[in-house]
Amino acid sequence: MGHLLKVDALYKSYGKEPVLEDFNMQADRGEIIGLVGENGAGKSTLLRIIATLNRPTDGEVYIDEQSYGKNYKKLRRKIGYVPQEIELWEELSVIENMRFFEKLSHENRSVPELKNLLSELHLEKYDTKVSRLSGGMKRKLNLAISLIHEPELLLLDEPTSGIDLKSRIEIGKFLKGLAGKGALIIYTSHDMTEIRELCDRTIFIGKDPFYKNILTDG
Numbered sequence: 687m688g689h690l691l692k693v694d695a696l697y698k699s700y701g702k703e704p705v706l707e708d709f710n711m712q713a714d715r716g717e718i719i720g721l722v723g724e725n726g727a728g729k730s731t732l733l734r735i736i737a738t739l740n741r742p743t744d745g746e747v748y749i750d751e752q753s754y755g756k757n758y759k760k761l762r763r764k765i766g767y768v769p770q771e772i773e774l775w776e777e778l779s780v781i782e783n784m785r786f787f788e789k790l791s792h793e794n795r796s797v798p799e800l801k802n803l804l805s806e807l808h809l810e811k812y813d814t815k816v817s818r819l820s821g822g823m824k825r826k827l828n829l830a831i832s833l834i835h836e837p838e839l840l841l842l843d844e845p846t847s848g849i850d851l852k853s854r855i856e857i858g859k860f861l862k863g864l865a866g867k868g869a870l871i872i873y874t875s876h877d878m879t880e881i882r883e884l885c886d887r888t889i890f891i892g893k894d895p896f897y898k899n900i901l902t903d904g
């Protein structure tokens with residue numbers, strides 16, 4: 687069987703200068719991959735293209751050997767995406783947010799199932815209004831929402847930025863568990879210690895060799 691994800695000769699420009707130029711990668715189920723590069727290197731752009739939220743200028747993305755082309759609506763169901771910015775209903779409670787996004791997803795999940803997912807992430811304040819949660823808890827909730835439809839491919843844009851150490855460790859353990867069950871996780875972070883601890887391999891993106899050197903120097 688082919689790779690779960692294949693990115694082939696991807697090119698993206700917003701203006702004259704390309705952000706991504708002939709970018710290629712393959713990845714398989716069970717991997718945790720760290721995307722590393724300077725600010726503005728194109729990490730979020732790449733994740734958004736893989737998440738079907740942004741279109742490449744040229745090149746193609748495949749999931750299970752099916753190209754995004756005509757299949758992107760179907761393939762989108764296999765993908766979970768957590769953006770850098772937190773996107774939640776502040777005036778609703780934790781469980782109300784989960785129920786809202788469950789209705790938007792293509793899967794039916796019961797309230798006990800949703801609560802179970804929250805508790806796996808150590809987020810048991812089901813009835814607390816989101817506006818009263820800490821930044822770290824909001825990030826966990828965003829992550830839980832992206833997992834409602836049990837995606838095979840999970841794309842995380844700086845999921846632990848601004849998160850305390852305990853939550854960071856909890857999220858790391860949780861992600862390793864997900865990968866152990868066969869999910870592919872692609873992850874951006876500026877924290878090299880975290881990347882080294884969590885990721886099976888790293889992919890350098892961008893022009894600044896500083897990052898490439900950090901990775902190869904060990």
Ligand SMILES: Nc1ncnc2c1ncn2[C@@H]1O[C@H](COP(=O)(O)OP(=O)(O)OP(=O)(O)O)[C@@H](O)[C@H]1O
Nearest residue numbers: 700701705723724725726727728729730731732770
């Ligand atoms: N919608 C857009 N329109 C125009 N330019 C954009 C757009 N989105 C991103 N860019 C530009 O593309 C480049 C790559 O941005 P991107 O957010 O993908 O980088 P990044 O590696 O995720 O950066 P960071 O580490 O700061 O999050 C930047 O120069 C950015 O200004």
